Amino acid sequence: MRAWTAGGLDIVSVLVFVAIGRANHEESGGVAGFAGTAWPFLVSLAIGWLALRAWRRPAALVPAGVGIWLVTVAGGMALRAVSGQGTALAFVIVATAFLAMELLGWRLAARLAARSGGRSGERSATPGRREHV
Numbered sequence: 001m002r003a004w005t006a007g008g009l010d011i012v013s014v015l016v017f018v019a020i021g022r023a024n025h026e027e028s029g030g031v032a033g034f035a036g037t038a039w040p041f042l043v044s045l046a047i048g049w050l051a052l053r054a055w056r057r058p059a060a061l062v063p064a065g066v067g068i069w070l071v072t073v074a075g076g077m078a079l080r081a082v083s084g085q086g087t088a089l090a091f092v093i094v095a096t097a098f099l100a101m102e103l104l105g106w107r108l109a110a111r112l113a114a115r116s117g118g119r120s121g122e123r124s125a126t127p128g129r130r131e132h133v
Contacts, residue, residue, distance in 0.1 A: 001110060006058030007049065010068060013102035014041045017095070040083065041099075044075025065107040069100055 018038045048071030054064040077087050
């Protein structure tokens with residue numbers, strides 16, 4: 001998987017998290033409110049990508065996925081705190097769980113798809129015998 005694709009999936013994951021959270025809390029504020037909620041997590045996501053050099057193996061569950069997830073959550077919460085936004089325990093728990101599901105989930109799905117795709121490369125050379133192509 002290309003780094004741009006993986007990075008895009010990570011960004012979409014964070015934006016979905018923000019959109020669902022804001023919708024569940026019926027928060028308004030339009031684009032500015034959305035951006036105000038998203039920026040700490042997007043900045044932290046970028047820091048995670050840079051710190052882990054995730055572009056080398058962007059779809060890897062470990063270290064890229066787990067590292068990016070942890071940096072995104074911890075950094076996002078730290079940036080929210082210093083910018084005067086809330087970091088209630090319930091929010092931290094929900095953010096940690098949801099971002100794990102998203103940032104690790106698509107990587108796990110890609111890994112499983114790659115494994116099952118590898119099996120399609122097998123063909124039967126003779127009846128009862130399998131040969132890898």
